[in-house]
Amino acid sequence: MKNKKGVTIYDIANELKVSPSxxxxxxxxxxxxxxxxxxxxxxxxxxxxxxxxxxxxxxRNNRTNNxxxxxxxxxxxxxxxxxxxxxxxxxKAGYNVIISQSHDSFDNEVANARALYxxxxxxxxxxxxxxxxxYDHFSQFIKNNIPVVFVDRVTDELNSDKVVxxxxxxxxxxxxxxxxxxxxxxxxxxxxQHRNIYRERENGYLAALREHNIPIKEEYxxxxxxxxxxxxxxxxxxxxxxxxxxxxxxxxxxTAAVSIIQYAKGQGIxxxxxxxxxxxxxxxxxxxxxxxxxxxxxxxxxxxxxAAQQVLKQNQYKDVVxxxxxMLRTELLVRASTKRK
Amino acid sequence: MKNKKGVTIYDIANELKVSPSxxxxxxxxxxxxxxxxxxxxxxxxxxxxxxxxxxxxxxRNNRTNNxxxxxxxxxxxxxxxxxxxxxxxxxKAGYNVIISQSHDSFDNEVANARALYxxxxxxxxxxxxxxxxxYDHFSQFIKNNIPVVFVDRVTDELNSDKVVxxxxxxxxxxxxxxxxxxxxxxxxxxxxQHRNIYRERENGYLAALREHNIPIKEEYxxxxxxxxxxxxxxxxxxxxxxxxxxxxxxxxxxTAAVSIIQYAKGQGIxxxxxxxxxxxxxxxxxxxxxxxxxxxxxxxxxxxxxAAQQVLKQNQYKDVVxxxxxMLRTELLVRASTKRK
DNA sequence: TTGTACGCGTTATCAG
DNA sequence: CTGATAACGCGTACAA
Numbered sequence: 115m116k117n118k119k120g121v122t123i124y125d126i127a128n129e130l131k132v133s134p135s136x137x138x139x140x141x142x143x144x145x146x147x148x149x150x151x152x153x154x155x156x157x158x159x160x161x162x163x164x165x166x167x168x169x170x171x172x173x174r175n176n177r178t179n180n181x182x183x184x185x186x187x188x189x190x191x192x193x194x195x196x197x198x199x200x201x202x203x204x205x206k207a208g209y210n211v212i213i214s215q216s217h218d219s220f221d222n223e224v225a226n227a228r229a230l231y232x233x234x235x236x237x238x239x240x241x242x243x244x245x246x247x248x249y250d251h252f253s254q255f256i257k258n259n260i261p262v263v264f265v266d267r268v269t270d271e272l273n274s275d276k277v278v279x280x281x282x283x284x285x286x287x288x289x290x291x292x293x294x295x296x297x298x299x300x301x302x303x304x305x306x307q308h309r310n311i312y313r314e315r316e317n318g319y320l321a322a323l324r325e326h327n328i329p330i331k332e333e334y335x336x337x338x339x340x341x342x343x344x345x346x347x348x349x350x351x352x353x354x355x356x357x358x359x360x361x362x363x364x365x366x367x368x369t370a371a372v373s374i375i376q377y378a379k380g381q382g383i384x385x386x387x388x389x390x391x392x393x394x395x396x397x398x399x400x401x402x403x404x405x406x407x408x409x410x411x412x413x414x415x416x417x418x419x420x421a422a423q424q425v426l427k428q429n430q431y432k433d434v435v436x437x438x439x440x441m442l443r444t445e446l447l448v449r450a451s452t453k454r455k
Numbered sequence: 456m457k458n459k460k461g462v463t464i465y466d467i468a469n470e471l472k473v474s475p476s477x478x479x480x481x482x483x484x485x486x487x488x489x490x491x492x493x494x495x496x497x498x499x500x501x502x503x504x505x506x507x508x509x510x511x512x513x514x515r516n517n518r519t520n521n522x523x524x525x526x527x528x529x530x531x532x533x534x535x536x537x538x539x540x541x542x543x544x545x546x547k548a549g550y551n552v553i554i555s556q557s558h559d560s561f562d563n564e565v566a567n568a569r570a571l572y573x574x575x576x577x578x579x580x581x582x583x584x585x586x587x588x589x590y591d592h593f594s595q596f597i598k599n600n601i602p603v604v605f606v607d608r609v610t611d612e613l614n615s616d617k618v619v620x621x622x623x624x625x626x627x628x629x630x631x632x633x634x635x636x637x638x639x640x641x642x643x644x645x646x647x648q649h650r651n652i653y654r655e656r657e658n659g660y661l662a663a664l665r666e667h668n669i670p671i672k673e674e675y676x677x678x679x680x681x682x683x684x685x686x687x688x689x690x691x692x693x694x695x696x697x698x699x700x701x702x703x704x705x706x707x708x709x710t711a712a713v714s715i716i717q718y719a720k721g722q723g724i725x726x727x728x729x730x731x732x733x734x735x736x737x738x739x740x741x742x743x744x745x746x747x748x749x750x751x752x753x754x755x756x757x758x759x760x761x762a763a764q765q766v767l768k769q770n771q772y773k774d775v776v777x778x779x780x781x782m783l784r785t786e787l788l789v790r791a792s793t794k795r796k
Numbered sequence: 797t798t799g800t801a802c803g804c805g806t807t808a809t810c811a812g
Numbered sequence: 813c814t815g816a817t818a819a820c821g822c823g824t825a826c827a828a
């Protein structure tokens with residue numbers, strides 16, 4: 115029961131009859147300290163079980179070793195992989211990662227941003243909540259030179275770094291693929307229009323139809339707020355009970371796409387002969403559903419790593435105020451749910 | 456460009472011509488401060504955009520508002536839901552959550568524990584790495600009265616709080632169910648024996664066989680380190696190419712179970728007639744595979760919430776040194792992959 | 797009810 | 813190469 119208060123650099127300094135500054139410097143291999151002193155100090159530190167108090171250091175330096183992350187729901191394959199990437203990269207650089215979920219609610223996002231700001235994170239990675247249309251809660255970071263990097267669900271209203279995929283061309287590719295497989299009545303199960311990822315995928319879909327001179331029909335386009343399994347079923351039910359049902363559906367996420375397949379199979383509809391189904395994200399379920407789901411790869415881990423790198427880089431060069439957008443390549447993954455030939 | 460350094464209680468004190476301590480107290484509704492003063496202070500704080508510096512407070516109080524989490528891989532359904540539960544509960548109490556992944560490596564776990572310790576977290580939630588068999592890296596927390604709560608993958612070697620499910624009875628139920636469905640040669644796809652969750656599930660399996668007077672055959676028990684999709688295929692291949700192959704397989708996770716079904720289907724084996732397959736975890740894929748996978752529910756979010764509560768509670772009553780084990784109920788989810796009648 | 801003064805552990809600056 | 817000192821922002825014993 116010796117160190118109720120923990121070992122500090124003062125304790126080490128006392129033991130070695132040197133000053134605390136020397137100890138402080140020695141511990142970080144400062145160039146002005148002799149090799150021997152460094153060895154001495156580290157030996158004693160080791161012996162006494164010294165652990166640096168990063169709180170104190172943070173107070174002094176006015177910056178922590180934490181980077182914050184705000185995402186919608188952590189328990190989604192894309193998101194958890196994204197975080198995995200962030201965490202790996204941050205860890206490598208000696209940073210910790212603080213997670214908070216917005217649950218797709220604007221109010222939560224604002225509250226989380228505030229809590230993270232108060233805890234003096236030295237960088238923030240955000241994937242926007244579905245609801246969010248106002249971005250003032252990020253200005254406190256920007257004003258104080260704390261880097262903010264947006265991932266996947268981003269906004270153009272703020273001038274900051276972004277890591278995204280090319281949603282437009284992905285939507286285009288996916289739709290074109292359905293056309294090439296003989297799709298004539300291609301439906302779209304889409305998400306809310308004010309979130310870039312869905313808007314751009316839809317634009318890609320529309321462009322592909324136009325380029326191939328396929329008439330765009332409003333009734334083949336559905337916007338759903340959640341795009342979860344239940345809504346997937348409802349969407350399938352809606353489309354497949356039309357007088358002139360689609361012969362192909364492009365769902366902008368895999369969750370809904372899988373539900374669509376399950377519903378269609380239940381109705382005795384043959385996939386892909388009667389109905390081709392295309393998803394988005396390459397979630398694990400896309401390989402489990404029978405027939406396997408064609409989808410678009412979404413490099414979650416890579417995106418996480420890049421976002422973390424952006425934050426760390428910005429942290430290095432505080433003065434340079436340029437904003438980068440990194441756009442990653444995606445791949446069309448053609449599987450049984452669309453292969454007709 | 457006024458507050459390069461941010462607004463502090465001193466600024467507020469100056470503006471109101473009172474002392475910093477008054478401001479400090481007013482901001483936390485200290486009983487000794489007059490209502491009016493409190494209102495004044497808060498108004499000015501609001502106006503100036505004051506944000507408390509929790510670093511400084513942490514240094515003073517020697518505790519942060521962060522709780523740490525060490526898990527194997529964040530991008531697994533069970534784990535990400537677990538974290539979701541922890542995060543929700545912690546957030547509600549004004550705490551942030553710091554995540555770090557061990558990737559099932561002992562060395563990583565030790566490094567993470569150290570990093571979290573250095574960052575002065577005020578509590579730790581751990582689900583042990585597969586490799587871990589030595590627990591010294593947690594003693595620094597315990598020695599310093601920082602609560603450590605183990606979840607799911609726990610150890611008996613440390614006297615601390617635990618949140619678990621009853622793996623033994625779950626394994627027993629699952630196996631018994633397979634027996635009731637006519638299984639006579641029931642195989643087990645298990646994980647490493649030194650991790651409680653797998654060991655206990657196996658014990659449940661063995662007990663069920665004994666209770667029903669079914670001979671235990673070594674060749675029907677396989678231990679795999681990873682239990683991922685690939686190993687699932689290998690396990691299936693192994694079992695199904697035996698001279699006398701099993702007519703039922705209990706896999707201790709869903710990932711491997713799903714692969715087993717996929718492999719078997721590819722071999723023209725009928726599920727569940729020729730082979731009943733039982734999983735564990737109730738991952739999303741269990742509802743996507745055809746036939747749907749019978750499995751055991753694993754209340755991940757609930758476990759996360761409870762673990763967070765334990766940490767927070769221990770933080771309240773620092774002196775009380777008792778260790779609780781919370782054991783949650785699980786449910787057998789019978790689906791098409793085992794229903795034979 | 798309010799103010800004074802010190803300390804939490806570290807690090808930057810300046811001096812030697 | 814090493815030491816003394818101040819400061820980071822807040823909380824609290826003690827004093828008034």
